[in-house]
Amino acid sequence: xxxxxxxxxxxxxxxxxxxxxxxxxxxxxxxxxxxxxxxxxxxxxxxxxxxxxxxxxxxxxxxxxxxxxxxxxxxxxxxxxxxxxxxxxxxxxxxxxxxxxxxxxxxxxxxxxxxxxxxxxxxxxxxxxxxxxxxxxxxxxxxxxxxxxxxxxxxxxxxxxxxxxxxxxxxxxxxxxxxxxxxxxxxxxxxxxxxxxxxxxxxxxxxxxxxxxxxxxxxxxxxxxxxxxxxxxxxxxxxxxxxxxxxxxxxxxxxxxxxxxxxxxxxxxxxxxxxxxxxxxxxxxxxxxxxxxxxxxxxxxxxxxxxxxxxxxxxxxxxxxxxxxxxxxxxxxxxxxxxxxxxxxxxxxxxxxxxxxxxxxxxxxxxxxxxxxxxxxxxxxxxxxxxxxxxxxxxxxxxxxxxxxxx
Amino acid sequence: xxxxxxxxxxxxxxxxxxxxxxxxxxxxxxxxxxxxxxxxxxxxxxxxxxxxxxxxxxxxxxxxxxxxxxxxxxxxxxxxxxxxxxxxxxxxxxxxxxxxxxxxxxxxxxxxxxxxxxxxxxxxxxxxxxxxxxxxxxxxxxxxxxxxxxxxxxxxxxxxxxxxxxxxxxxxxxxxxxxxxxxxxxxxxxxxxxxxxxxxxxxxxxxxxxxxxxxxxxxxxxxxxxxxxxxxxxxxxxxxxxxxxxxxxxxxxxxxxxxxxxxxxxxxxxxxxxxxxxxxxxxxxxxxxxxxxxxxxxxxxxxxxxxxxxxxxxxxxxxxxxxxxxxxxxxxxxxxxxxxxxxxxxxxxxxxxxxxxxxxxxxxxxxxxxxxxxxxxxxxxxxxxxxxxxxxxxxxxxxxxxxxxxx
Numbered sequence: 001x002x003x004x005x006x007x008x009x010x011x012x013x014x015x016x017x018x019x020x021x022x023x024x025x026x027x028x029x030x031x032x033x034x035x036x037x038x039x040x041x042x043x044x045x046x047x048x049x050x051x052x053x054x055x056x057x058x059x060x061x062x063x064x065x066x067x068x069x070x071x072x073x074x075x076x077x078x079x080x081x082x083x084x085x086x087x088x089x090x091x092x093x094x095x096x097x098x099x100x101x102x103x104x105x106x107x108x109x110x111x112x113x114x115x116x117x118x119x120x121x122x123x124x125x126x127x128x129x130x131x132x133x134x135x136x137x138x139x140x141x142x143x144x145x146x147x148x149x150x151x152x153x154x155x156x157x158x159x160x161x162x163x164x165x166x167x168x169x170x171x172x173x174x175x176x177x178x179x180x181x182x183x184x185x186x187x188x189x190x191x192x193x194x195x196x197x198x199x200x201x202x203x204x205x206x207x208x209x210x211x212x213x214x215x216x217x218x219x220x221x222x223x224x225x226x227x228x229x230x231x232x233x234x235x236x237x238x239x240x241x242x243x244x245x246x247x248x249x250x251x252x253x254x255x256x257x258x259x260x261x262x263x264x265x266x267x268x269x270x271x272x273x274x275x276x277x278x279x280x281x282x283x284x285x286x287x288x289x290x291x292x293x294x295x296x297x298x299x300x301x302x303x304x305x306x307x308x309x310x311x312x313x314x315x316x317x318x319x320x321x322x323x324x325x326x327x328x329x330x331x332x333x334x335x336x337x338x339x340x341x342x343x344x345x346x347x348x349x350x351x352x353x354x355x356x357x358x359x360x361x362x363x364x365x366x367x368x369x370x371x372x373x374x375x376x377x378x379x380x381x382x383x384x385x386x387x388x389x390x391x392x393x394x395x396x397x398x399x400x401x402x403x404x405x406x407x
Numbered sequence: 408x409x410x411x412x413x414x415x416x417x418x419x420x421x422x423x424x425x426x427x428x429x430x431x432x433x434x435x436x437x438x439x440x441x442x443x444x445x446x447x448x449x450x451x452x453x454x455x456x457x458x459x460x461x462x463x464x465x466x467x468x469x470x471x472x473x474x475x476x477x478x479x480x481x482x483x484x485x486x487x488x489x490x491x492x493x494x495x496x497x498x499x500x501x502x503x504x505x506x507x508x509x510x511x512x513x514x515x516x517x518x519x520x521x522x523x524x525x526x527x528x529x530x531x532x533x534x535x536x537x538x539x540x541x542x543x544x545x546x547x548x549x550x551x552x553x554x555x556x557x558x559x560x561x562x563x564x565x566x567x568x569x570x571x572x573x574x575x576x577x578x579x580x581x582x583x584x585x586x587x588x589x590x591x592x593x594x595x596x597x598x599x600x601x602x603x604x605x606x607x608x609x610x611x612x613x614x615x616x617x618x619x620x621x622x623x624x625x626x627x628x629x630x631x632x633x634x635x636x637x638x639x640x641x642x643x644x645x646x647x648x649x650x651x652x653x654x655x656x657x658x659x660x661x662x663x664x665x666x667x668x669x670x671x672x673x674x675x676x677x678x679x680x681x682x683x684x685x686x687x688x689x690x691x692x693x694x695x696x697x698x699x700x701x702x703x704x705x706x707x708x709x710x711x712x713x714x715x716x717x718x719x720x721x722x723x724x725x726x727x728x729x730x731x732x733x734x735x736x737x738x739x740x741x742x743x744x745x746x747x748x749x750x751x752x753x754x755x756x757x758x759x760x761x762x763x764x765x766x767x768x769x770x771x772x773x774x775x776x777x778x779x780x781x782x783x784x785x786x787x788x789x790x791x792x793x794x795x796x797x798x799x800x801x802x803x804x805x806x807x808x809x810x811x812x813x814x
Contacts, residue, residue, distance in 0.1 A: 006601055009593035021669075022621070034593045049669040062624035063642070130731075133772070134750050140726030142733065145640060149650065149663035150722070150733035152741050154638065156575025157564065163650060163661060164735050166638045167574035168563025169582075169618040178585045183771040185592040186416035186441045192599050194413055202771040205733070206752045209767035211576040214429070215738045216766060217469035225659065225737035231561065231573045233552060235470070243556065243570060252632065254570060256556035262428075262456040315557070319547030324537075326549065326557035326612070328571050330632035331622045334559050343541050345613045359623060360616035364590040364609040365540070 006367065008035020013188060014390070016041060016087070016094040017071065018111070020048040022144065022170060023128045023204060024100030025067040026177035031096070031184065032070035033362040033371045039386050040068065040377065041087060044075040044407070047379040059353035065376045066359050069349060073377035074386045075407055078109050082406035086387070087111065092119045093390045095191075096184055100128040103139045113199050123197040124187045128180055132203035142204055147172030151208020156215045158228045165228075176207040237261060239291040240270075240298040243328060244306040246314055252333075255306055255314040258324040261288050266323055273321045274305035344370030351375045383407050413774065415442020420595060421797070423448060423494070423501040424478065425518070427455040429551065429577060430535045430611060431507030432474040433584035438503070438591065439477035440769040440778045446793050447475065447784065448494055451482040451814070454786040466760035472783045473766050476756060480784035481793045482814055485516050489813035493794070494518065499526045500797045502598075503591055507535040510546045520606050530604040531594045535587055539610035549611055554579030558615020563622045565635045572635075583614040644668060646698040647677075647705040650735060651713040653721055659740075662713055662721040665731040668695050673730055680728045681712035751777030758782045790814050 013036040017028040025040075025048070032038040042048055051064045074090075077083035088111070091097055097116060099106050106112055106127070113125050130142020137150075148154050148166055158165030169175070180202045187198055209216075215226035215234050226234050231243040231254075238261050243254040259266035268280050279285050284294070291298055306314050311327035318325035329337075335358065340346040347361040352375065362371045387393040387407070401407045420443040424435040432447075432455070439445040449455055458471045481497075484490035495518070498504055504523060506513050513519055513534070520532050537549020544557075555561050555573055565572030576582070587609045594605055616623075622633035622641050633641050638650040638661075645668050650661040666673035675687050686692050691701070698705055713721050718734035725732035736744075742765065747753040754768040759782065769778045794800040794814070808814045 006597065006603060006605065009590075009597040011597075030589055034590070062627040063621065066620040066624060132750055132752065133775075135746060137722070137726055140722075141729065141731040143665050143667065143731050145638075145648070145663050145665055146731050146733035148733075149661070149735045152736055152738050153574065153576050154650070154663070154735050155659045155737040158572055158637075159566065159569060162566060163652075164638060164659065165565055165572055166636075166640070167560065167576060167578075168622050168633065168635070168641055169560050169574060169576075169578055169615075170621050171574075171576055171578065171582075171618065174618055174620070175576075175578075175582070175585075178582075178589065179769075179771055182437055182585065182588050182592060183416075183441070183769075183773065185589060185596060187773070189592060189596045189599070190413065190416040190418075192596070196413060198413065198774045200771055200773060201775075206747075206750075206770040208576075209741060209747070209752065210770055211578065211581055212738065213473040213581070213767060214470065214577050215575050216742060217473060219738040219742050220469040220764070223739070225739040226575065228575070228658075229573075230565075231552075231571060233573070234575055241552070243561070245570075251635075252562045252571065254556070256552050256561070258550050258552055260550065315544070315547075319544055322548065324548040324550050324553050326553035326555075328556045328561050329559055330562040331559050331619065331626040332630070332632040334616060335623060335626050339542060340613075340616070343539050343613075345539065345616065357627070360613075360620060362586075362590075363613040363617055364586055364607055366590065366594070366607060367605045368540075368608075 010034040010036035013037065013096065014094045015039065015096040015098065016090050018097070018099040018101070020100065021050045022067050022173035023176045024098055025050065026174040027128065027181045028098050029067055029069055029071065030178070030181045030362065038071040039090070039382065040071050040073045041076050042073055042379060044077055044380065047073065047075070051379065060376065062357065065349060065351060065354065065357050068376035070374045071377055072382035072386060073379055074383045075380035077406055080404065080406045082401055082404050084110055086401065086407060088119060089391050091116045091123060094120070094123060095188065096124045096126065098126045102141055103129060117197065121197060122191065122195060124184055124191070124200065125197065126180055126184055126200040128176060128202055128204065130204050132206050133201060135203065144170045144172035147176065147204035147208055151205045152212050152215065153208050156212060156226050156228060156234055159230050160228050171211055172204045172208065175211055176202055176204045179207050179210060237288060239288055239295055240302060242299065244303045246306050246311040247309060252328045252330045253311050254328040255311045255318070256326045256328065257302060257318060260324065269321050269323050273318060273323065274302060276301060347373040349373050349375050352378065417441040417443035420444065420503065421501045422446065422503040422505065423497050425506040425508070427507065428457045429474050429580035430583045431505055432457065433581040434535065434587045435505050436474055436476055436478065437585070437588045437769065445478040446497070446789065447478050447480045448483050449480055449786060451484055451787065454480065454482070458786065467783065469764065472756060472758060472761065472764050475783035477781045478784055479789035479793060480787055481790045482787035484813055487811065487813045489808055489811050491517060493808065493814060495526060496798050498523045498530060501527070501530060502595065503531045503533065505533045509548055510536055524604065528604060529598060529602060531591055531598070531607065532604065533587055533591055533607040535583060535609055535611065537611050539613050540608060542610065551577045551579035554583065554611035554615055558612045559619050559622065560615050563619060563633050563635055563641055566637050567635050578618055579611045579615065582618055583609055583611045586614050586617060644695060646695055646702050647709060649706065651710045653713050653718040654716060659735045659737045660718055661735040662718045662725070663733045663735065664709060664725060667731065676728050676730050680725060680730065681709060683708065754780040756780050756782050759785065
C-alpha cells in the first residue's frame with residue numbers, strides 16, 4: 001500500500017512578507033515552496049521594485065517571477081493610517097514576518113520589532129540588512145555586489161593578476177536569504193514547544209563569511225589573504241585539477257577535472273583514460289608533491305586529450321571511469337537541457353501575463369518528488385482573499401479600505 | 408522583567424551524521440549550531456578524510472574544524488557486523504540521518520533508505536549527491552568544483568575574454584548543504600503533526616541553478632547564454648557601477664560602488680560626493696540609457712575620486728552619503744577585523760589540539776545573540792557517551808564492541 005502523500009512541510013504557516021528585490025524574497029519564496037502561505041505586502045503604486053526593475057515594463061519581470069513563485073500579493077499603503085493598521089492586524093495573525101527595507105525604514109513606518117512583538121509574542125520577526133547591527137556600516141545601503149565585495153567573496157574570485165571578479169551567482173542575496181530561511185524554520189520548530197516567537201537578524205556582509213570558510217583555512221595556515229586562482233582551487237593541494245579546453249573551442253567549451261588527494265585512484269584512472277597508463281606508479285608522478293612540481297606538464301598532457309572531444313563526451317567518459325569531472329555548462333544549455341525539466345529541477349510556471357515561464361524549482365526532492373511551482377502573484381491579486389480569511393473582513397469593510405486608498 | 412532565554416531551536420533533535428568533507432558536514436553543522444545533537448559516525452581508521460586532507464597531519468585540519476563545530480564524534484567500523492548493527496540501532500533512535508557518500512555506497516553498506524525507514528518510519532533520511540537521481544550522470548563522482556562547472560556558476564564568473572573562473576566561495580558544497588538544511592528542518596516541523604519521516608535528496612549540480620537565477624533571467628530575455636562580466640553585474644542595466652581602484656593600489660584595493668535604477672538619487676548623491684554636482688540634472692547623464700552610452704567616461708570620473716583615498720575611507724564616505732558601496736575586503740582583513748569578533752560573527756573555538764581557533768559563527772542572530780560555538784570533536788570522542796545515552800549500552804557491552812573492533 002502506498003502511503004498517502006504528506007501535506008506541505010509548512011502547510012498552515014502564515015508569513016507576512018514585506019521584502020523586495022532578492023535577499024528577502026528568495027527567503028520567503030522557499031517558505032512558500034515548502035507550503036507556507038506567504039503574503040507579499042506591496043505598495044499599491046507599482047509594488048516590489050523587482051517587478052519592473054529590469055527591461056520590459058509591460059508585464060512582471062523574469063526577475064520577479066524567479067523570486068516570488070508560490071506567493072500571494074496584497075497591496076497596502078503603509079503611509080495611510082488605515083493601511084498601516086491593516087498590516088498590523090495581519091501581523092497579529094501571522095507566524096512569521098520578514099522585511100529587508102533599508103536600515104531604519106521599518107521602524108519609521110511603525111512596524112518595528114517592539115511594536116509587532118507587543119501585538120503578537122508568537123511572531124517570528126526576521127530582518128535582512130546589508131550590514132550587521134552594531135557594525136560601523138550599520139546605517140549604510142547594500143545590494144548583492146556590495147555584500148560580495150565587503151564579505152570577502154570577490155577578493156578570492158578571478159584571475160591572479162587581474163582585479164577581483166564578482167561571482168555570477170547572487171550569493172549576497174540568495175545566499176543570505178537561505179541562511180535566514182534556516183533560522184526561521186528552526187524557530188518555528190522550537191515555537192511548537194515554547195509558544196514564543198523571536199527576533200532574527202542577518203546581515204548580507206556577515207553571511208558571506210559562511211560561504212568562504214575554505215578560504216579562511218588558507219589564511220589560518222598562511223597568515224595572509226587567500227589568493228585569486230582563476231579556475232583552480234584555493235586550497236590548492238590536489239594536482240592535477242582545473243578546467244581543460246574541449247572541442248570546438250567556444251567560450252564555455254571546457255571540462256573540469258579533479259583528482260582528490262583523498263583517493264589516489266583518481267589520478268591512476270585519469271592516466272588510463274587519457275592513454276598514459278604507462279605512467280601509473282612512475283615516481284615522477286606518483287605523489288601530490290611530485291605532480292605539483294610538474295603541474296604545467298600534467299595540464300598539457302590532459303589538455304592534449306580533452307581538445308580532441310567535446311565537453312559532453314569528455315564528462316561522460318571521465319565520469320564513467322570514476323574520475324570527478326564536469327563540463328562547464330552555460331545558462332542556455334542548462335535552460336534547454338530536457339533532463340532538468342524531466343526531473344523537475346527546471347519547471348514551467350503558467351503566468352497570466354507572461355505565459356509559460358521555465359525556471360529552476362526547489363532542488364531538494366521530498367519523498368522522490370520535487371515541490372510544485374505556482375505562479376508569482378500579480379500586484380494585489382490576493383488582497384481581498386487574504387483580508388477576508390485572515391481578518392474576517394466583510395465586503396463592505398474591504399470596499400471602504402479600497403475607497404480610502406489604504407489597500 | 409527579562410524573559411528567560413529560550414532553548415536551542417533544535418534542542419532534543421538527534422542527528423546521525425554519516426557525512427564527510429563539506430557538502431554534508433556544512434548541513435549537519437548548521438543543525439548542531441541550532442541545538443541538535445549531531446553525532447558524526449566515523450571510520451575508526453582516520454575518520455572523515457576532511458580531518459587530514461589538507462596540510463598538517465599532526466592535528467585535525469582547520470578545514471575539519473570549520474565544518475564540524477558543535478558536533479560529537481562516534482567511531483564505527485561499518486564493515487564489521489557489530490559495527491553496522493550499532494549504527495542501525497542508532498538510526499532507530501535518531502530523528503535525522505544524513506549521508507553524502509559516493510553514489511550507491513550507502514546502499515552497499517546496508518544502510519539504504521528502505522532499510523532505515525523500515526527500522527524507523529519517523530526518520531528523516533537525507534542524501535546529498537553530486538548529480539540527481541535519474542540524471543545521466545547519476546553514478547558519477549562530484550566535488551564542489553564539478554558542481555560549479557556543470558551547474559552553470561563558472562560559465563558566468565570571470566573576465567569576458569578569458570576562460571571561466573571558479574568562485575572562491577564553495578557554493579557547490581556549502582551552498583548545497585544549506586538547501587538541504589532548510590528541507591530537513593521543514594520536514595522536522597511537519598513531523599510534529601504527521602509523525603512521519605521522509606526521504607530527502609539533493610544533487611550539487613541541481614542546487615547550483617538555485618543560486619544563478621538572475622543569470623537565467625538574462626537568458627530568458629536574450630535567448631542566449633549569460634556572459635562573464637568581470638566585476639560588473641550580469642543583468643547590466645545599472646550604470647555606473649563596479650569596482651573602482653583605491654590607494655595604495657594593492658591587489659584588493661578597490662571599492663564597489665552601485666547606483667540602482669530603482670533609486671535615481673544614488674547617482675545624484677554620487678555626483679555630490681565626487682565633486683561633480685554640476686552634472687546633476689544634465690541630460691547627458693540623467694538617464695540609464697545616457698549613462699550606459701558614456702560608461703567608460705563615468706567610470707574614469709569616479710576612479711579619479713577613488714584613487715585619492717583608501718578603500719575603507721571610500722566605503723565610509725560613500726556609505727554615509729547614502730550610496731551603496733563596499734570595500735573589497737580580503738580574508739586576512741576579515742579574519743583580523745575586531746568588529747566581527749565583537750559582534751560574534753567571528754568566534755573563537757577552544758580546541759584541545761589546536762588551541763584557540765577563530766572562525767565565522769552562524770551569522771543569523773537569535774533574539775540579539777549569536778549562537779554559541781563549541782569545538783569540533785576529536786575522532787571517537789563521544790563513542791561511549793552516545794552509546795550509553797542513545798542505546799543504554801552497559802560499560803561491558805561497550806568494552807566488547809571495542810574489543811571486537813566494531814567501534
